[in-house]
Amino acid sequence: MKFGREQVKYVCIILSGANIASIILGILHYIIGLNIVIGTIFSILIVLAWFLNVALIVFDDYKVVKNSSIGKRINRFGYGFVGVQIIAIFCLIGGLFTLNANWFSPVLQYSLIWIGFFSFFVYASLFSYLNIKALNNREVWKFE
Amino acid sequence: MNKLRIVKVILGILSILMLIWGAFWAYMLFFGGRILRGITIVIEEFVAQSSVLMLALCIAVTILLMKLLASRRVKHPKQYYAIIIIGLTISGFNAASLLATPYTILNAEQEFEDAFGVNWGNSIPLNVQNYFLPSPYLFSSHFLSIPEKAIIVEKDILFYTGENITLYFDVYRPVEPASLLPGNGSIIINLHPGAWMSGGKGTWNMISTSKYLAGQGYVVFDIEYGLIDWFEYGAAAPDTPEYVMGNFTIEDQVRHIGIFTNRCESEFAATYGANLDSVYFMGRSAGAHLAGVAGLGYNYDFHNTTFSPNMVVKGVIPLYSPSAAPEFLLKEKRSANPDLYNAYDLVHLADDEDPPVLIFQGTSDGQVRIEGAIELEEDLESKGTDCCLLMFPFAGHANDFVLSTNIGQVWIYYLERFLYLTQNIS
Numbered sequence: 202m203k204f205g206r207e208q209v210k211y212v213c214i215i216l217s218g219a220n221i222a223s224i225i226l227g228i229l230h231y232i233i234g235l236n237i238v239i240g241t242i243f244s245i246l247i248v249l250a251w252f253l254n255v256a257l258i259v260f261d262d263y264k265v266v267k268n269s270s271i272g273k274r275i276n277r278f279g280y281g282f283v284g285v286q287i288i289a290i291f292c293l294i295g296g297l298f299t300l301n302a303n304w305f306s307p308v309l310q311y312s313l314i315w316i317g318f319f320s321f322f323v324y325a326s327l328f329s330y331l332n333i334k335a336l337n338n339r340e341v342w343k344f345e
Numbered sequence: 346m347n348k349l350r351i352v353k354v355i356l357g358i359l360s361i362l363m364l365i366w367g368a369f370w371a372y373m374l375f376f377g378g379r380i381l382r383g384i385t386i387v388i389e390e391f392v393a394q395s396s397v398l399m400l401a402l403c404i405a406v407t408i409l410l411m412k413l414l415a416s417r418r419v420k421h422p423k424q425y426y427a428i429i430i431i432g433l434t435i436s437g438f439n440a441a442s443l444l445a446t447p448y449t450i451l452n453a454e455q456e457f458e459d460a461f462g463v464n465w466g467n468s469i470p471l472n473v474q475n476y477f478l479p480s481p482y483l484f485s486s487h488f489l490s491i492p493e494k495a496i497i498v499e500k501d502i503l504f505y506t507g508e509n510i511t512l513y514f515d516v517y518r519p520v521e522p523a524s525l526l527p528g529n530g531s532i533i534i535n536l537h538p539g540a541w542m543s544g545g546k547g548t549w550n551m552i553s554t555s556k557y558l559a560g561q562g563y564v565v566f567d568i569e570y571g572l573i574d575w576f577e578y579g580a581a582a583p584d585t586p587e588y589v590m591g592n593f594t595i596e597d598q599v600r601h602i603g604i605f606t607n608r609c610e611s612e613f614a615a616t617y618g619a620n621l622d623s624v625y626f627m628g629r630s631a632g633a634h635l636a637g638v639a640g641l642g643y644n645y646d647f648h649n650t651t652f653s654p655n656m657v658v659k660g661v662i663p664l665y666s667p668s669a670a671p672e673f674l675l676k677e678k679r680s681a682n683p684d685l686y687n688a689y690d691l692v693h694l695a696d697d698e699d700p701p702v703l704i705f706q707g708t709s710d711g712q713v714r715i716e717g718a719i720e721l722e723e724d725l726e727s728k729g730t731d732c733c734l735l736m737f738p739f740a741g742h743a744n745d746f747v748l749s750t751n752i753g754q755v756w757i758y759y760l761e762r763f764l765y766l767t768q769n770i771s
Contacts, residue, residue: 230489
């Protein structure tokens with residue numbers, strides 16, 4: 202089966218849904234507490250979304266024409282996404298490890314966790330939206 | 346060289362440094378600090394708990410390198426793909442702890458079946474299970490943490506002055522009436538780590554666990570005890586207060602714990618609504634040894650005037666515990682006074698009337714070896730004491746620091762069930 206523009210569009214739409222659902226379930230995590238059904242779905246969703254986001258960055262790196270203006274923007278967004286991921290990981294490490302420390306305020310501890318988790322999925326949602334918007338522009342892609 | 350190229354070179358160097366860091370993390374995951382020793386003994390405490398995030402970091406850095414080296418994909422494909430393979434391999438090794446989680450859970454289930462019977466889970470009513478973690482591990486909670494319940498924390502309450510030291514405790518208790526919660530006001534006396542000569546209550550005695558258990562209806566006393574000022578240890582715990590240091594031995598430390606139990610019986614239990622008929626001794630590292638001496642030695646003749654006689658000990662929870670005191674930290678050498686040594690040797694103290702024991706142990710622990718924990722479990726069981734050893738592959742010393750990791754969640758899942766099951770054993 203050929204993996205063309207249409208297939209990429211569907212994957213990007215699924216990815217957008219997974220990113221937005223992860224944000225919503227992340228908020229619900231604190232509102233309704235732990236639930237095995239929601240928690241399991243959420244866990245699968247996080248893994249799926251993360252892998253698809255990573256795959257999308259790699260895909261763009263291979264298939265985007267970086268000389269075109271939109272292609273250049275997608276490429277830069279891709280760099281930004283990797284940067285956000287790295288910063289998010291450090292925020293999560295900081296937040297999770299300081300939860301035990303009595304010299305940090307809970308506001309700072311949870312802010313780090315929330316920034317770490319939600320910044321990734323918010324940026325991921327924007328990145329997948331940018332890809333969907335650019336898919337119909339033939340100058341941006343090296344499909345054929 | 347233009348500015349963009351300089352930025353790319355810097356990013357490339359930083360990415361490679363991060364991958365080297367990831368490779369070191371992977372090494373520590375498998376071998377802990379037991380080979381390199383020195384500072385790696387301390388680093389080991391952070392490795393397994395952050396390995397999932399290190400996995401994500403290594404993959405992110407590998408992708409960054411792929412983007413930076415995109416032009417080499419055609420001109421130098423071998424270099425390009427070699428870097429990708431190296432990055433993904435390092436990432437893969439960092440996934441070891443996460444991938445071992447199903448094994449950890451299967452092993453824990455087997456330990457609980459052996460101690461509490463095949464259908465042990467059925468003896469926990471559904472309305473009680475609603476308070477517990479619903480699953481041994483949820484990936485989502487790994488990043489978002491376990492939501493906290495409302496609790497009351499009171500800090501720095503004095504319980505002993507004398508011998509040129511002052512000893513304080515922090516208490517964690519539920520807001521809701523404890524009788525409505527699984528803990529039913531059971532007391533947990535929590536003893537901090539630090540090689541008998543360092544450390545203190547609070548941060549390094551895992552506040553998150555104390556808070557979590559308080560939310561379950563337990564009254565957690567995080568207490569200080571006198572620390573040995575004439576002994577040096579390479580991996581001393583931080584935050585050691587000066588006011589607890591003195592010319593002590595382990596006998597004195599156990600005596601300080603005994604003083605706390607007497608004050609608890611006469612005063613603190615009533616003040617904080619704690620249940621003297623259900624008491625647990627929990628401790629980490631050196632604190633685990635002291636918890637073992639208190640919990641298993643409670644009915645031992647040598648210690649019969651040390652602890653309050655009006656408490657009922659329901660369980661002992663040693664995490665990464667040495668099985669006996671180093672003899673040089675006692676008042677007399679083993680050869681001169683074997684009875685004294687035996688009174689601080691957990692296996693010697695154990696008998697078939699002792700409460701059940703739940704042990705936490707990481708397999709990559711460079712300070713307390715896994716072989717020692719397995720031997721301790723076997724010896725305790727041979728003396729008739731019920732014992733569950735929760736083994737955490739790739740975990741090092743003090744790897745229960747972050748409650749929401751694959752290690753912390755599995756630990757809490759079985760700890761809260763152990764506490765509930767043992768409350769009702771007479």
